[in-house]
Amino acid sequence: MVFNFELNMKLRIITPVLGVKRTNPEEYISKLRKYSGIDEKTELDVVRVEKGPASIESRYDETFAIPSVLSIIKNSLEIDGIVVNCFADPGVNAGREISDIPILGPGQSSMLIASALCDKFSIITILKNIVPELNEHARQYGLQGKLSSIRAIDVPVLDLHNSEEITIKKLIEEGKKAITEDGAEVLILGCTGFTGMADTISQKLGVYVIDPLPTALKLAETLACLKLSHSKITYPQPPKKIIVT
Amino acid sequence: MVFNFELNMKLRIITPVLGVKRTNPEEYISKLRKYSGIDEKTELDVVRVEKGPASIESRYDETFAIPSVLSIIKNSLEIDGIVVNCFADPGVNAGREISDIPILGPGQSSMLIASALCDKFSIITILKNIVPELNEHARQYGLQGKLSSIRAIDVPVLDLHNSEEITIKKLIEEGKKAITEDGAEVLILGCTGFTGMADTISQKLGVYVIDPLPTALKLAETLACLKLSHSKITYPQPPKKIIVT
C-alpha cells in the first residue's frame, strides 16, 4: 500500500463506449477541466475502449464494455486516479481489485456528494430502461435512504446531442417534477452524456444539479491528494489463474 | 409475454468457468437431478463456456465469464429455465434482459429460500476474498436483514476436490462457528463447488444446509411450472445497437 504521488498528478478517463468520434478531443478535455475545477497542474487524458457497445443503456450493454475497461486499467501505469465515463459505473468494482489507485464511477461519486449536500436527491436519467439498475446501485452503495426518485427523459444516449436544447428542456421538465412531486432537494444528472448541462438546469430550477463526470474526476483528485484509495480488504487482489479470452 | 411450456420441461445449467474437465458428465447430471429433486420428465443439460476464467474467485474473474454466459443464454432456444453455475451469479441480471425465461443464480436463489426457512442465515464460502462481494449481493437482493455472517474456509475453488474430506471438515468448523457465534439458524454453502456436501454437514451440525446449485435448479423449475419469470420492467430488453467484440 506504499505509493508516492508525484507533485503533478495524472488522471485518466476511460470511455467505455464506442460512441461517436469526438471532432475536437482537446476541447472536450478542456471543458472537463473547467467543469471539475481540477488543478491546472493535474494532467488529464481520455482513453476510449477499442471493443464494446456503441452506448450503454442496459446491464447487457455494460458487460461488453467491462473487459476492455479492465484491460485499460491494468495498463494504466503512473496514473493517480481513474474515472470510468458512464453513470452505470461499469467495471469500477472489478477494476478496484486489480489496482491500488482510486477508481471511481460517476454514479457512486455523485450519489455520495449529493448525500453530503441534502437529505433527498433525485436522479434524472436517459431511458426508463435503466431506472431499475440505478435503483439497485443506490441500494448497493448504501445510499438508497436519501434517494427520493429516479426519472427518465426518454431520449437514447446517442440522440442526446441531436438537439441539446431539447435535451435540456426535458431535463428541466423532469427535474421540476422531481422537486415538486418527489421532494428532491438536489438533482443528479444520471448519464455522462449530459456533461456540461448542469449549470443551465441549476439556474433554471434554483437547486444544485450535480454533473456526474466532473464530480467523479474531482473526487478522484481529492482522494489522491488525501493519499486515500479503495480498501484492499473490500476489493482484494484476484488470485492468479488462467483466463481464456 | 405469452409463452407455452411444453409438458416436459428443459432446464439448462451454464458453467461459467473452464475448471477441470469432468470425467463423467452423465454422473454429474444424474447427481444434480437427485439433489434438486427435479421432475424425472424434466430434461437437463450442462453447457460450459468456451472462453472465460479457470475459476471465479473475484469480481475481476467474473467479468471474463459474463460475455460467454450471455451468448449461451441468447442461443438457448426451447429452454424453460437457466441456472448460472456460480454462487456469485455472474451474468444473471444482464441475462434476464435478453431472455423471457427464468434465469437464476445459486446465490440469490439460496438466500431467498433461506429467508423462507429462518430469521438468520450464514453463508460459508471459499476465500475471504469473495466475502465483500457476497455482502454486496445480499444488500442488492434486499435480504441483508436476515444475513448473520459470511465465513470462508480459505480453500481455492480448484483445490476443493483435492480432498473432499478436508473441505467438508472445514465447512463443518466454520458452520459451527456461524451457529454458535453468529446466531445462524440455517447455513448456505457459498460456492457451487460444494455441490453434494450439504447433507453430511447438515447431519453433523443439526441445522438445514442449503446446497445452492440444486436449489437454484429446482427454483427455476418451480417458476416455470408457475408460468412466472422475471419482470420485463425490472429487466427490460436492451435497445438495439452496434456492439464490437
Add this chain to the structure above:
Amino acid sequence: MVFNFELNMKLRIITPVLGVKRTNPEEYISKLRKYSGIDEKTELDVVRVEKGPASIESRYDETFAIPSVLSIIKNSLEIDGIVVNCFADPGVNAGREISDIPILGPGQSSMLIASALCDKFSIITILKNIVPELNEHARQYGLQGKLSSIRAIDVPVLDLHNSEEITIKKLIEEGKKAITEDGAEVLILGCTGFTGMADTISQKLGVYVIDPLPTALKLAETLACLKLSHSKITYPQPPKKIIVT
C-alpha cells in the same frame, strides 16, 4: 431432523374458514394442480377446519381459525408439506413449531417469489381493513424494502364469486394504478379467494401476476424435494405443558 420423503409426495391444503361449501371439490383440486404445476405423482388433499370464522378479513377473525388449523397440522401424519389457505398466513408460524415438514402460507410464499422476480411489487387485496396487517407481515418477513404498495378492491371475501367478472375488473383497475402510480413491476393477488384469476389479469396488464395459493403449494413441493424445512432454532418445539381448551 432425519426424515425420508417417499418418492410420491403428499401435500395438504388446510382451509381455515367455513366459507361456502364447494359443490365440486374434485374440480377445485384439479384446478389447483393445474395452476401450481405440481408433479402428477404428488398427492394433494384439502382439509377444512370444523370450527372457525366464515371468512378471514381481520386479525380478530384469524384467531378463531388458528386452533383448528394447528390441530389439523398436528394430525397430519405421512404428509410432506402443508399450505394454509389464506393470504394472512394464519397459524403458519405456530404450526412450524409443532411440525418438521414445510408449513407455508400464501402471503409469505408469494412475497418471496415476487422479490425474486423484480425490485418492486404491489399486493392487491380484498378490503382496506386488511391492509395494515399485510403491511406488518411484509415487515415481519423482512421484505418491505421491495413492497411498493398494498391496494384493496373493496369487496368482501364471500362476495368475490358473486360476479367473477366484476372482481377481475376491479383487480385490473387497482393493478393498473399499482403499476402506473406506485411503480409496481409485479403484482400479487392478496387473497386466496382470487385463485385462478391471475392469468386473465396478467394478460390484460402485461406484468406477471402471482396467484398466492398455487405459488405456496408449488413452493412446499419444492422445499420437500430439496429436503429442506423450517429451522427448528427459529421455530422450536414448544415445551410440554397442560393446555385447557
Add this chain to the structure above:
Amino acid sequence: MVFNFELNMKLRIITPVLGVKRTNPEEYISKLRKYSGIDEKTELDVVRVEKGPASIESRYDETFAIPSVLSIIKNSLEIDGIVVNCFADPGVNAGREISDIPILGPGQSSMLIASALCDKFSIITILKNIVPELNEHARQYGLQGKLSSIRAIDVPVLDLHNSEEITIKKLIEEGKKAITEDGAEVLILGCTGFTGMADTISQKLGVYVIDPLPTALKLAETLACLKLSHSKITYPQPPKKIIVT
C-alpha cells in the same frame, strides 16, 4: 371515536395463562400499583382466562390463550385501558380491532419506553425458545434498530418462583453480558413472570431495568389520560360474520 373518561379510571390486566393460583391476589395488585406508580384513584383488576395454556413459552402456546383473551376484552365494559399479562403480547393486535380503548402488551410497551431512554437495549427472557419470536416482534414494532440482543436465562416460566434468588442471579449474569458484550445501555426483563425483580437487578448492574408489566400498565393509564387510543385505520373493526367456536 367520542368517548368520555370518568375522572377515576379503571384499568384491567388480563392474565392469559392458567399458571399457578395466587395465594394472595390483593397483595399482587397492591404490588403492581406500587411498581407502576398508577394513580391511587385508578381502579385496577386482574382477570384470568378460564381456558388456555398453563404458561406461554412458544407461538403455539399463545394461540390457545388468544380466544379467551379476546372474549374478556369484548366483555370489558366501562374499562379505560387493558394490558395483556404476557411479554409476547398475545391477542393485543386482534384485541385492538374489537375495542376503542388502549390495549397494550408488555413487550411493545417496554421496547417503546426503552427506545426513549437509550440507543441500544437488550431483552433478558426465560428460554432460548422464545428468542426468535421476540426478534420478530421487535421487527414488527419497527424498533429493531435499537435492539442490541435478546438473551435467555434458560428457566421455564413456571420454575421462575421456585427460587427467586436463583432467577435474579441468572438475570444479573445475562444482563451483565448484554451490557459488556452486546453494548446494551438499558435492559428489559422479557417475561412478566419477572415482575418486581427489576429494582434489585438495576441496583446491581447500574443501568435502568424495565419491568414490562408495570410499564405497560402505566402507559395504558397515560394514553387514557391523553385521550389517545389505537388508530381505527390500523386496527379496524372486523366485518360482522358467523364464527363457529
Add this chain to the structure above:
Amino acid sequence: MVFNFELNMKLRIITPVLGVKRTNPEEYISKLRKYSGIDEKTELDVVRVEKGPASIESRYDETFAIPSVLSIIKNSLEIDGIVVNCFADPGVNAGREISDIPILGPGQSSMLIASALCDKFSIITILKNIVPELNEHARQYGLQGKLSSIRAIDVPVLDLHNSEEITIKKLIEEGKKAITEDGAEVLILGCTGFTGMADTISQKLGVYVIDPLPTALKLAETLACLKLSHSKITYPQPPKKIIVT
C-alpha cells in the same frame, strides 16, 4: 442512580423562546394540566429562558436557546421531570447529560406515542423551513420507518394565535391530505404553539391527533412514576472543564 421521588411530583416546563408574554400564566398551566391529564397532586411550573430567540423556526434559532435551557436544567433541583417546550427538542440531548431526571422533548415523545398507536403517522408543522430538520430527528430517534410525511401550514409561530380559527382550518386541510394522500393513520401537531388545538382537529378528521406538549408532560410523569430515566451510558456526565461564556 439512586433517587427517591417524593409522593408528590414536581414537573417543569422550560420555554426556550422569548415569545409573547402570556397575559394569564395560571390559565396556561391549568390548561396544560387538563390536556395532559397529569395527577392533581403533581406540581407544575413553567420557566422561560431570559436569553434566546423570539421563536424557534430553524436550527439556527435553536442554538441561541440551548445555553439558557441548559442553565435552567442545571438549576432545577428537587424536580422530577422536565419538558422543553418546543417540537424541535432543543437542548434535550445535552440536558440529559447533566441531569439524572427525565428530560423530554415534545418531538421525540409524540413520535414514540404515535408509533405505539399506528403503523404510519404524519406530522403537521408550521413552516416548510423546519421540515428537513424534523425529518433528521425522526431518523435520529430511529422512528422514520413509521413516518409517512411531514407537512407545513406555512404560518410562522408568532402568527399562530392571530387567528386560531385560520390556524385550525389550515391544520385540518393539511391533515386531511396527510390521511388521504400520504396514508397517515395518526397525526402529530408539529409545534407546541398548536397546544390545545388537537381535539377540534381530531373530531373533524376522525383520527387521533397528538398534542405534543401535553404528551411529553404526561410521559415525563410516567417515567418518573416508573422510576426510569435516560441511560447514563447513552447520555454520560460531561467531563469537568473550563467553559468561557
Add this chain to the structure above:
Amino acid sequence: MVFNFELNMKLRIITPVLGVKRTNPEEYISKLRKYSGIDEKTELDVVRVEKGPASIESRYDETFAIPSVLSIIKNSLEIDGIVVNCFADPGVNAGREISDIPILGPGQSSMLIASALCDKFSIITILKNIVPELNEHARQYGLQGKLSSIRAIDVPVLDLHNSEEITIKKLIEEGKKAITEDGAEVLILGCTGFTGMADTISQKLGVYVIDPLPTALKLAETLACLKLSHSKITYPQPPKKIIVT
C-alpha cells in the same frame, strides 16, 4: 444561488474550543496544507472562538461552542468554504442555514469518504463518553449501514499531546481490534486532535486511515471547485427575528 468563485480560493477552519494556545500557528497551517493536499493557491486561515469550552467531549460542551461558531460563519465574507474543527460537527447544520458556501464537519466528511472506499468502517475516538453521540450522527447522516463499530482509547482531548507516542500506540491497539473483531476495512480517526497521526497508524495496520480535518478541508475545496454547496431546501435561511444573547 449565484456566486462566483475567485480563481484563488479561501478556506477557513473554525476551531470551536479554547484548547491550548498553539506555539506556532504557521506550522500548524502548513501541516494541514500538506495532509489535505489543498491547492497551493488556495488560501487557508484558522479562526478560533473567543468563547466556548476548553475542549469538546460531550453534547453539553458543544452547545457552548456553537453560538461563537455561528458568529464567525456569519462574518466570514469572501470565503469559499468553511470547516468546523471538531469531529462532532458542532454548528455545522445551523451554519449551513446562514451561509451559501460549503460548511463541512470532519465527522460527516470522513464518514462519507470512508463509505466511498469500503463496505465497513470503524471510528476510533477519544472517550467512551462520546460514542453514543457519534452513533447518532452516523444514523442522522444515513451512513450507519456501513459503520461496523466505534471504539475509544480513553484519553481526554487535552491529554492527547502529552505523549503522542502513547496516543498513537492506543489508536493502533483499538484499530487492530476494529479490524480483527469488528470487520473494519477502513478506519476513521474520531477526533481532530489526532490530526497528523493517520499515516503512522495506516502503515502499521495496513489499512487506510482517514484523518478527519484534512479530509473535510479538501472536500470543502472540492465542493467549491465543483460550484456545489448545501441545498437551501434542506438548510433554508432562518426567518428574521429578535434574538437576545
